Every structure is written in structure tokens, then in C-alpha cells.
Amino acid sequence: xxxxxxxxxxxxxxxxxxxxxxxxxxxxxxxxxxxxxxxxxxxxxxxxxxxxxxxxxxxxxxxxxxxxxxxxxxxxxxxxxxxxxxxxxxxxxxxxxxxxxxxxxxxxxxxxxxxxxxxxxxxxxxxxxxxxxxxxxxxxxxxxxxxxxxxxxxxxxxxxxxxxxxxxxxxxxxxxxxxxxxxxxxxxxxxxxxxxxxxxxxxxxxxxxxxxxxxxxxxxxxxxxxxxxxxxxxxxxxxxxxxxxxxxxxxxxxxxxxxxxxxxxxxxxxxxxxxxxxxxxxxxxxxxxxxxxxxxxxxxxxxxxxxxxxxxxxxxxxxxxxxxxxxxxxxxxxxxxxxxxxxxxxxxxxxxxxxxxxxxxxxxxxxxxxxxxxxxxxxxxxxxxxxxxxxxxxxxxxxxxxxxxxxxxxxxxxxxxxxxxxxxxxxxxxxxxxxxxxxxxxxxxxxxxxxxxxxxxxxxxxxxxxxxxxxxxxxxxxxxxxxxxxxxxxxxxxxxxxxxxxxxxxxxxxxxxxxxxxxxxxxxxxxxxxxxxxxxxxxxxxxxxxxxxxxxxxxxxxxxxxxxxxxxxxxxxxxxxxxxxxxxxxxxxxxxxxxxxxxxxxxxxxxxxxxxxxxxxxxxxxxxxxxxxxxxxxxxxxxxxxxxxxxxxxxxxxxxxxxxxxxxxxxxxxxxxxxxxxxxxxxxxxxxxxx
Numbered sequence: 121x122x123x124x125x126x127x128x129x130x131x132x133x134x135x136x137x138x139x140x141x142x143x144x145x146x147x148x149x150x151x152x153x154x155x156x157x158x159x160x161x162x163x164x165x166x167x168x169x170x171x172x173x174x175x176x177x178x179x180x181x182x183x184x185x186x187x188x189x190x191x192x193x194x195x196x197x198x199x200x201x202x203x204x205x206x207x208x209x210x211x212x213x214x215x216x217x218x219x220x221x222x223x224x225x226x227x228x229x230x231x232x233x234x235x236x237x238x239x240x241x242x243x244x245x246x247x248x249x250x251x252x253x254x255x256x257x258x259x260x261x262x263x264x265x266x267x268x269x270x271x272x273x274x275x276x277x278x279x280x281x282x283x284x285x286x287x288x289x290x291x292x293x294x295x296x297x298x299x300x301x302x303x304x305x306x307x308x309x310x311x312x313x314x315x316x317x318x319x320x321x322x323x324x325x326x327x328x329x330x331x332x333x334x335x336x337x338x339x340x341x342x343x344x345x346x347x348x349x350x351x352x353x354x355x356x357x358x359x360x361x362x363x364x365x366x367x368x369x370x371x372x373x374x375x376x377x378x379x380x381x382x383x384x385x386x387x388x389x390x391x392x393x394x395x396x397x398x399x400x401x402x403x404x405x406x407x408x409x410x411x412x413x414x415x416x417x418x419x420x421x422x423x424x425x426x427x428x429x430x431x432x433x434x435x436x437x438x439x440x441x442x443x444x445x446x447x448x449x450x451x452x453x454x455x456x457x458x459x460x461x462x463x464x465x466x467x468x469x470x471x472x473x474x475x476x477x478x479x480x481x482x483x484x485x486x487x488x489x490x491x492x493x494x495x496x497x498x499x500x501x502x503x504x505x506x507x508x509x510x511x512x513x514x515x516x517x518x519x520x521x522x523x524x525x526x527x528x529x530x531x532x533x534x535x536x537x538x539x540x541x542x543x544x545x546x547x548x549x550x551x552x553x554x555x556x557x558x559x560x561x562x563x564x565x566x567x568x569x570x571x572x573x574x575x576x577x578x579x580x581x582x583x584x585x586x587x588x589x590x591x592x593x594x595x596x597x598x599x600x601x602x603x604x605x606x607x608x609x610x611x612x613x614x615x616x617x618x619x620x621x622x623x624x625x626x627x628x629x630x631x632x633x634x635x636x637x638x639x640x641x642x643x644x645x646x647x648x649x650x651x652x653x654x655x656x657x658x659x660x661x662x663x664x665x666x667x668x669x670x671x672x673x674x675x676x677x678x679x680x681x682x683x684x685x686x687x688x689x690x691x692x693x694x695x696x697x698x699x700x701x702x703x704x705x706x707x708x709x710x711x712x713x714x715x716x717x718x719x720x721x722x723x724x725x726x727x728x729x730x731x732x733x734x735x736x737x738x739x740x741x742x743x744x745x746x747x748x749x750x751x752x753x754x755x756x757x758x759x760x761x762x763x764x765x766x767x768x769x770x771x772x773x774x775x776x777x778x779x780x781x782x783x784x785x786x787x788x789x790x791x792x793x794x795x796x797x798x799x800x801x802x803x804x805x806x807x808x809x810x811x
Contacts, residue, residue: 348377
């Protein structure tokens with residue numbers, strides 16, 4: 121017999137019992153009253169004079185009224201009793217029929233307690249399956265926030281953990297994990313300290329020792345900006361709409377780089393343990409356990425050995441620049457792209473940082489060290505977010521623009537005498553070789569010699585076309601063409617933080633100088649400077665590398681760092697598919713061939729270490745003038761093999777002089793590593809000073 125039937129039977133029995141009791145009670149009462157009336161009518165009375173037998177038999181009015189009121193009270197009392205018992209019966213029925221299951225579950229929950237089991241994050245591997253980011257176990261001391269109000273306990277924790285009292289308090293006051301979550305006070309706590317805490321539970325009320333999996337970066341700062349780091353989940357991270365992972369207050373989440381980009385794959389699914397507990401909530405038996413599911417491993421396009429090389433190369437170039445007389449050369453970027461699919465093989469940004477110092481809880485002092493003024497902005501990924509004038513590396517694209525719009529033809533030559541005064545002496549512009557000049561040049565040799573005056577003429581032709589058009593319909597032919605090669609917008613790489621750069625137009629300049637209209641007029645110099653990669657043009661090293669890779673493959677792809685996802689058996693379950701950019705340039709094979717000819721002439725002219733490589737190379741130097749800098753910025757970009765392009769490398773060194781002395785070393789030594797050639801040490805020398 122189930123509980124529902126039993127409840128109905130009990131309720132009916134109680135109701136019938138109450139009803140029958142009331143019937144018996146009122147029946148007995150009525151008979152008793154009748155007997156009393158009859159007996160009183162025939163008794164002999166010693167009545168006073170004037171009172172007859174009829175007066176004795178007939179009760180007076182007040183007596184009848186009392187009996188009537190008493191009878192009413194009894195009925196009312198009976199109704200109340202029936203209502204009370206009926207209500208109790210109905211409530212009993214409701215508890216059993218309607219809420220019985222709910223209360224049963226609540227009772228069972230009071231007898232059990234559930235604890236979640238953190239899931240280890242997936243590892244991050246290079247393209248060959250070598251670990252770049254892994255996990256390791258760590259003993260952590262955690263405590264409830266209320267512990268901060270117990271100064272004796274705070275002092276004790278400070279002593280046994282070897283931490284300043286202020287740091288302990290700061291960690292206890294950290295609200296990033298939510299109001300109810302325990303605060304992490306220290307990680308990697310020695311076993312001796314753990315044993316002491318566990319042996320003295322009364323001294324450490326509210327303090328727990330838990331084992332956690334922490335992130336480890338076995339190669340220190342290697343590819344730090346690509347890998348990124350993790351940090352405690354914040355209130356804004358918790359269970360956002362559409363979020364694939366439901367987080368808890370003590371979870372860690374990707375904050376930058378690949379850790380952030382592939383969070384949904386790397387983050388595992390928590391497990392759970394259900395315990396039976398006593399009246400004090402202490403577990404007494406394990407009832408059920410569902411194990412956590414580890415996050416999946418992600419392979420990047422990065423090649424660990426090449427990445428180690430490029431990290432060292434950019435650092436050595438900066439060190440050598442200091443010895444060479446460029447003390448302000450303190451930052452740079454070096455990137456290598458697989459031309460065939462757009463994968464990033466190496467990406468180095470200097471200065472860098474150690475992700476592990478941030479991943480497991482950065483101290484305030486360390487964070488301030490990384491972000492203070494004068495730190496060099498080590499958290500900035502200069503490969504994708506550094507904005508610089510493109511300098512002469514841009515001449516490859518302005519050449520293609522001139523060819524596309526018929527400004528440059530097969531027989532187009534311009535004379536360079538070192539000074540260009542087409543708009544008057546007061547607006548004269550020099551070539552980098554001033555005062556000697558290059559003489560008369562065609563396109564290929566203008567690229568080779570990096571002749572500024574040749575490209576001033578190209579820019580002037582674009583300006584004249586713009587100026588001659590109706591004011592309401594002036595075309596931005598040059599700018600629109602440059603944008604099809606990826607400039608002025610993000611490349612679409614699959615990590616956050618990319619800058620889009622800038623391709624200036626007349627409309628942009630007018631808006632930029634809205635408070636000073638006289639400075640917002642589009643001038644010939646705006647166009648001529650843009651054609652040599654100066655003026656208001658801003659690009660990232662990745663944009664330059666991806667643009668040259670586009671020239672080499674004759675189409676634009678989105679660069680990426682994702683390679684594949686592995687399952688528990690190490691098998692690839694998701695592979696990257698190369699993606700074309702939404703905007704594609706107009707490709708003319710004959711135009712591309714002319715530009716490539718000029719780029720190959722650059723490398724043949726430079727010779728040196730390039731001659732030691734087993735393949736032909738096409739490339740271009742650049743020297744960017746920056747008004748706020750104490751020295752020029754050094755550029756170099758190249759792809760190889762020139763006839764069947766596979767790799768594209770771009771290097772930028774801030775305030776290191778011209779591109780043929782500093783940045784060229786980044787490209788040469790990266791290609792030497794790719795082709796396993798020893799070309800000697802990195803020594804910055806006096807370059808040609810060409811832009």
C-alpha cells in the first residue's frame with residue numbers, strides 16, 4: 121500500500137471518528153436533558169403558597185433561554201472541532217499527496233552533501249605534439265573570507281606560510297571568486313606546513329588545505345603572447361548567456377592568447393562526489409562519484425624549436441643594437457608564417473613575460489612591475505597589436521597599386537636626383553640617398569634601390585586623380601586598393617587583441633582634425649608619404665607579413681595559430697581548415713611578377729648571409745621615421761623560396777636604426793633556422809640607411 125492510499129484512509133478514518141463522536145455526544149446530551157425535564161415535572165415540591173403544580177412543570181423563560189444558548193455553544197464547538205480535525209486531515213493529505221516527494225528530497229538532501237571535483241584543463245601543444253603548457257598538482261591553503269576578521273589567525277597564517285600579513289589579508293579580501301567561495305591564500309605549500317595545519321584544526325578554523333591542478337609553462341616566457349595565461353574566474357565570467365562552460369567560483373579561465381581563444385575546448389567538465397553526512401554536516405560515507413572530464417588538448421601551428429630560436433633572435437638583436445649605439449632599441453617583433461595555409465610558425469614579441477607567474481595568481485607587486493610606466497609594456501603582443509609606419513616595406517603594395525591603375529607601365533621611369541620638388545621648393549621631399557640620387561629608374565630597380573622619389577611620383581599621380589574628380593565623388597583608389605591587401609583592418613587571426621591599423625583618407629583626416637579644420641585638408645604630401653610607408657599610415661608586423669605572404673601565394677588567407685584538437689587517445693578530432701580573407705585583392709600575375717623581380721633584386725644586392733641559404737629569397741627593408749622616437753624603427757620582410765614560396769618572415773625592431781642593419785638579422789637567422797644553416801652570430805652593423 122503506497123503513501124497516497126494510506127493518507128486517504130487515515131484522513132477518512134479521522135473524519136468519520138470525529139463525526140461519530142459528535143453524533144454520540146449530542147445524542148447522549150439530548151436524552152439527558154429529556155430525563156431531567158420529566159423527573160422534575162412529577163417530583164413533590166415544598167412549594168410556597170400561591171405556586172401550583174402547573175408552575176412547577178413549566179420551566180421559566182430564562183431557563184429555556186439558557187438551555188438554548190448552551191445547545192448553540194455546543195453545536196458551535198462541535199463545528200470548530202470538526203473544522204480543526206478536517207483541516208489537519210486535509211493538510212496531512214496535502215503534505216503526502218502534493219508535497220511528499222519534495223519534502224522527501226529535502227530530507228534526503230539534509231542527509232547528503234555534494235562536492236564538485238575540478239577538471240584539469242587540456243594541454244597546449246605545438247604542431248608536432250610537444251607540450252607548451254601543461255598541468256601539475258599543487259597543495260593550496262584556502263580560507264573563508266571571515267578569517268580576515270580574526271587577527272590572531274591572520275598572524276598565524278602569515279608566520280607558517282612565510283607571507284607578509286598584508287598579503288594574507290589582501291588574498292582573504294579578494295572578491296574575484298564570489299562571496300561564498302574560499303579565498304586562495306597560498307599555493308605550492310610545503311608538506312610540513314600542510315601537516316601542521318591538519319594537526320591543529322582548532323587553531324585554523326575556517327582554513328582548508330586542498331589539492332588543485334595548476335598551470336605550468338615548462339619553457340618560461342617562450343611564446344608567452346601566443347600562449348597567454350589563465351586567471352581566477354570573475355563575477356562577469358560566471359555563467360554568461362550562451363556560454364558553453366558553466367563555471368564555479370574557484371575555476372580558472374583563459375585571460376589572453378590561446379588560453380582565452382580556445383577556452384571552450386581547454387576547460388574540462390567538473391565531476392562530483394555525493395556524501396552521506398551526520399547532523400553536523402561531516403561526511404560519513406561516499407554515496408556516488410562522477411569523475412571529471414579533462415579538457416581536450418589543443419595543438420597550435422607554432423613550432424617549438426623555431427619559436428625558441430625567434431625568441432632568442434629578437435632578444436639578441438636588441439642586445440647587439442645597444443652595443444652598436446642604439447640604447448633606446450628596447451622592443452621588437454618577429455613573426456614567421458607558413459605561406460601555404462596561413463599558420464603562424466613562430467611569433468615573438470619583446471619584451472615578454474612569464475605566464476606562470478600570472479596564471480596561478482599574480483602578486484600585486486609583480487602586476488605593477490609589468491604594467492608600470494617605463495616597463496616597456498611586456499604584456500602587449502607587438503606582432504598583432506604594435507602599430508608602426510610601414511616604411512619602405514610598403515613600396516611593394518604601392519607598386520601593385522600603380523600597376524593596377526595604369527600609373528606605372530612597362531616603360532614608366534622616373535629620375536631621382538635626391539630631391540623632389542614637384543610642388544615647389546618649400547614642399548620639397550628628399551630621397552633617403554640625398555644628395556646624390558639614384559638617377560633614372562624603372563619599377564623593378566626602384567624597388568631594389570628603395571627609391572623614394574620614384575614613389576613620390578606614383579603618389580602624386582594618385583593625388584592628381586583625386587583632386588581632378590568632382591568634390592562630392594573623389595575616389596580613394598590607392599587607399600581602397602591597399603585595404604584589399606589587409607591594411608586598415610584586422611587580419612582575423614584567432615587570438616584576441618589584434619589592432620586594425622590605419623589607412624588615411626581625406627575623410628579620415630578631416631574628422632581627425634575636426635577641432636582644427638585648417639589641419640584637416642588633404643594635401644599632396646599625404647599621398648606621397650603614404651606611398652613610401654610614412655605619414656599617417658599605421659600597420660602591424662602581422663599585417664606586413666600576411667601581405668607579403670599574399671603576394672607570394674597570390675591570394676589572402678586569414679593567419680591562424682589553431683592546428684588541431686586531440687581526443688583522449690591523442691587522435692585529431694578537429695583540424696584547421698585554411699580560411700580566405702573576406703576581401704581579396706585584384707591579382708594580376710604580370711604585376712606580381714614585376715614586384716617579385718624587384719624584391720629578389722634586393723636580396724641579391726644585399727648578399728651576405730642570404731647567399732648562404734640553399735634557396736632564393738625575395739624581400740624588402742624599411743626604415744620608419746617616428747616623430748616621438750629618438751631613433752628610426754628598423755623593418756625587414758622576406759619570403760622563401762622565391763620561386764615556390766613556403767615561409768614568410770617579418771621583423772620590426774623599435775629605435776634600432778635602418779632595416780638593413782638590425783631587422784634584416786631577424787629574417788636571415790629565422791630562415792637559417794628553417795633551413796638548418798649556420799650563418800654566425802647576431803651582430804648589428806652599420807647599414808645603408810635606406811628607408
